[in-house]
Amino acid sequence: MAAPVLSAYSMYRFFRAGEEETFALQGVGLEVERGETVAVTGPSGSGKTTLLNCLAGLDEPDGGTVHVAGERISHRTERERSAVRARHIGVLFQSGNLLDHLTVRDNIALVQRLAPGSARTRVPPQELLERVGIAQRAGSLPGRLSGGEAARAGLAVALANAPDLLLADEPTGEVDGETERRLLALLGERAAAGAAVVVVTHSRAVAGAADRVLRLRDGRWA
Numbered sequence: 001m002a003a004p005v006l007s008a009y010s011m012y013r014f015f016r017a018g019e020e021e022t023f024a025l026q027g028v029g030l031e032v033e034r035g036e037t038v039a040v041t042g043p044s045g046s047g048k049t050t051l052l053n054c055l056a057g058l059d060e061p062d063g064g065t066v067h068v069a070g071e072r073i074s075h076r077t078e079r080e081r082s083a084v085r086a087r088h089i090g091v092l093f094q095s096g097n098l099l100d101h102l103t104v105r106d107n108i109a110l111v112q113r114l115a116p117g118s119a120r121t122r123v124p125p126q127e128l129l130e131r132v133g134i135a136q137r138a139g140s141l142p143g144r145l146s147g148g149e150a151a152r153a154g155l156a157v158a159l160a161n162a163p164d165l166l167l168a169d170e171p172t173g174e175v176d177g178e179t180e181r182r183l184l185a186l187l188g189e190r191a192a193a194g195a196a197v198v199v200v201t202h203s204r205a206v207a208g209a210a211d212r213v214l215r216l217r218d219g220r221w222a
């Protein structure tokens with residue numbers, strides 16, 4: 001059997017602020033196969049965003065390891081983590097993945113330039129924007145987009161390099177029903193094309209469409 005796209009073992013993450021210690025992840029593991037979609041749910045503060053940050057190499061776990069498409073992304077320099085991310089991971093986070101001073105089209109082009117190895121699977125920016133349904137906004141700056149358009153643009157950026165692993169944090173948090181269906185269909189298409197998808201969500205529709213639903217509580221699987 002093929003190795004999982006994502007293999008994360010025994011992840012720990014602690015935060016210390018003055019006297020206060022938070023144990024955000026306490027030995028969490030996760031394997032996701034090609035074509036599989038996993039939804040992660042859990043109450044506020046249970047560690048969902050910390051988990052995604054560690055999987056994306058945007059944060060370093062204090063313990064445990066993360067491999068993506070056979071490459072280790074944990075316990076490496078920031079530059080190495082960025083390189084693994086550019087090669088294999090699409091990230092769609094609440095904080096937004098768009099640079100404000102670039103048009104939507106140029107945001108996609110920039111992400112594609114940062115991963116020179118993926119040219120074989122790359123879709124032209126305009127085509128990506130057509131897929132997510134905002135082709136007419138290609139020349140707009142992100143600050144001019146509505147919430148739903150911004151969510152679609154963020155997904156176009158996350159899909160720009162046909163990632164092996166797609167990580168999304170509440171991708172449908174602030175969008176209407178029609179946009180949610182569209183985003184969900186696009187996540188499904190990426191999984192059908194062979195990617196592993198991990199999506200943090202409170203949405204029943206998103207969790208209902210996933211192959212597996214996992215629940216975090218106090219930094220552990222519940």
Ligand SMILES: Nc1ncnc2c1ncn2[C@@H]1O[C@H](COP(=O)(O)OP(=O)(O)OP(=O)(O)O)[C@@H](O)[C@H]1O
Pocket residue numbers: 015016017022023024042043044045046047048049050051
């Ligand atoms: N940089 C940080 N410094 C200190 N504590 C942090 C930091 N990041 C997260 N935490 C703490 O770690 C715990 C998990 O936070 P996290 O954001 O991962 O939870 P979450 O499940 O994503 O919550 P929400 O659903 O509200 O976004 C929380 O107690 C949070 O306060």
